[in-house]
Every structure is written in C-alpha cells, then in structure tokens.
Amino acid sequence: MSSQSETAVRPSVERRGKPNLNPFTSNLFIGSLLPIVLIIIWEVASRNGWVAPYLLPAPSVVLEEIVGMAQEGELWGHISITLYRVFAGFLLGMIAAAILGAATGYSRIVEKILDPMLQALRAIPSLAWVPLFVLWIGIGEASKITLVAVGVFFPIYLNLTSGIQGVDRKLIEVGRMYHFTSLQQIRKIIFPAALPSFLVGVRSGLSLGWMFVVAAELLGASQGLGYLMVFGQNTSSPELVIGSIVLFAIFGKITDEILKRIQTRTLRWQDSIENSV
C-alpha cells in the first residue's frame, strides 16, 4: 500500500509566512501611516491656533497630561480600578453565559423555559438597569461589576447557544458509535465543535464590557477612567477627556488582542481564510 500518489494538500503544519523584512512594506508601517499623518495635522492645527485649544488641545498636551498623572501616581489607581471592574464583570458574565448557554444549547426543554425570558431581557436597553442595580446593590463596586457582567453575558450566551445547536449531527453520530455518555458527547464533540462561536462571543462580550464600564463610571463613580472623563468635563480640561479616551482605546485593544491570539491559537485547525495563508 503506497501513499505516494496522494500528497498532502499543504506540505507542512507550520505555515506561518516569513516575516516581512522590508520595513516600508510591512503591515505595521502601512497601517500606522494614516494615524501618524492625522496626528501631525492635529498637532500643527492646535499649535497654530486654528482650533481653540480649550476645545481640542494638541496631542502633545494630551500626552503630557497622561505622563504627568502617571508620574504623580494618580493615574494608576484609576486604571487599575477600571481594569478590575472590567475583568470581574467579564469573568462573571462569561461564567454565567457559559453555563446558561450550554444548558439552552444542549437541552430543548431548558431552551423552551429559559430562552424566551432571556431574549426579552436582552431587549431592555442595558443602561436602563443602572438605577435598579444602584437601588439593589448600592453605588459601590458590586453594581458596576454587575452592569459589566450583564453586558458581557448576552453576546457570549447567544453565540454559545447557536454554536451548540449548530454542531454537525454527523459528528455526534460518530460519538454514538462509541457508546459515548452525554457527558463524553459534550466534552469530546459538542464543546470543541462549539468553541469557535463561543470565542467569537467572548470577544464581542469583552468589547461590550468596556462599553458598559464607561457607562457605569460615567453615571456614578469616584475613581476610574470613566470618572476621569466626567471630571475633565466638569473642570473644562479636554486633555483629560481625550487622554482617558486614548487609554480606553489602548486597553481595549490590548485585551482584544490577547483574546484574538488565544482564538487563533486554539482554532488553528479551522479551515478558514485566516488559516490558509
């Protein structure tokens, strides 16, 4: 029996392209071209007084403000409390979504009982929860974390449920040929097959988590990046507001990048465009 006549479609498992050595055509360079140009224009415009500095301070002023606060040490407290709220809420929302999403995806009865109610709750604009949460659990950390968790919950729940319901019946039949128990079916077939959509849900859940943490901090906090924005607004210091926005962008990007790396690493097996390079 020879396998000579059949060759692998791709010669090796390792198929990450060579790093682009030319610095002027690398993706990083091309991608940062436009932002750099815009920042230069902005800087020039502010310096020459084309725009009022009390409305739009120059990027260098914004940077100075951030660096100054970092040196004073004041910034770290705001950043860490915001990160804490996002992560605690994210974790809470993800765990709840994983449990309920798995249950509704796997069991028809649970779906019939739970799904209509959750879909109805989803229709409520998330900020409408704020007064209720503040009433119920006070103005402290718990209400903010709960709000973030609510935001994180729905995308993960929806994606996981549809991911499980979309698992190929043909693969499940393979498990039945091995006399798998329900638990084995879930662990060996359903969970890995639903993992891609779960991770999609986790990523959109995280971005919603960031959105909700801003909302929570805008509406009542004495610390955090969102609070800094309100503070900047009240003290007419736009550099503080823009600085906070920049920090939100940086942390949002970093956390999403981490999840994206996890996603590509765990989904290397997928026959997708991204993996075909």
Next chain:
Amino acid sequence: MLAVNQVTRVFQNGKAGFKNVSIRLTKGEVVGVLGTSGCGKSTLLRVLSGLDAHYQGQIDTTVSDSEHDFGMMFQEPRLMPWLSVWENITFGVAKKQNRDLAIDLLQTVGLEGFENHYPKDLSGGMAQRVAIARSLLNRPEILLLDEPLSALDAFTKMQLQDLLLSIFEKHQTTTLLVTHDIDEALYLCDRVVIMRGQPGRIQTEIAIDKPKPRSRGDAYLAHLKEEILRELDFTRV
C-alpha cells in the same frame, strides 16, 4: 455472528426504508449489500449500528463485548476537524492500551508522517484512510461500511479497495459493506445481497466463489456482474 431476522424500518408512509430483511453473517465473512438508491441500504446500516432504533424485527449478535459490537464507517470521513490525524484515529478509545495498535493501523493505512496534520490539510482519500483506521482501532466485531469509497476518484478508490482487502485478511473482521458499485462488491465480498424496491426488499443473494485477491478483469466476475445487472434490472424500476 450477526443474524438479522425479518427486520422492517419504513418511513414516509411506507414509501421509503426497507421491509422484511433477513441476513446472516458468519464470522470473518464479508457481505455486500447492493441496490439502487432509495432501497434502504443505508437505513439498514443505521438500524444495525443502533443509530436508528425505530425498527420492527429481530437483530441478534453473538459478540463477546457489547461495547465493541459494531464499528461504522460512513460515506464521508466524519473526522473531528479540531483533532490531528493521530488524535482522530485514537478518538473514543482509551489511549494508552491501544497505542501499539494505533501505530500499526497508521502504517497499514499509509499515513506515517501525517500524525500531526489537521483534517483540513488532508485530501479526500487520506481523510477516508484516517476514518478506516479510526473505525478499526475500536476492534469492532462487526464492521459496517456505508458506501465508504463512493466519494473518491477512481484511482484512490482502487487503492483503498486493496487496502480494505488487506485489512479484511489481516483482522478477519466480519463486514457488511453497503455499496452501489457492482465491481467493488465483486472485488471485496464473499457474498452479495441484492436489494430493490421502495421500500427495499431482498431480491436475491449471490455467492462469489473465487479466492481473494481477485483480478478486476476476471471473466467469472464479469459473468456475475451481468447476472447482478439482470437482477437489478433498471428497466423495471
């Protein structure tokens, strides 16, 4: 080994499925089921494998271990896309004790060196080889093959027919092979059951008294093929 007694499974108000099918398999025998499409061949395998429990009639097996009674290979490879070739072969079987057999099977199907590839990187024939190895690792006492090679090109098909033949020889597995390829049935089977009609019934059984391996162009087989074609009689549909 396997005794199917007057088993019936019909759906769509008796328009599809099969009726009153009785087949006996002795140990180590390879029996082919031939029939036109829609005569319930695949349904028969689904009933036997336990994937379809809504049947009437009696199915008896004399297997020593009900955990390893049936192994099934489908028309598509049905590999788990998130597992490597090696993990797919050892899928569903406790790993440690079957390592040696798994290595042996990997060699038999000619896939050494591809252990760490994912299914998306395999050609159709290679994926089907993985599926063959996977279905054998569980050491099923009865192997059910549901048109396992019908989606492959002619050359890969012949290669894998030879592979199946050597596996039948080596492992002495009792096999029920559903196919719509008359040449394949004549090449691989000891006996051929012909089904026809909707719902399908057994038309005849033809024994193939010719030692294996057989020549694909054998005159005796050509004669049998003619007989089978007459039995299937496409003009009477």
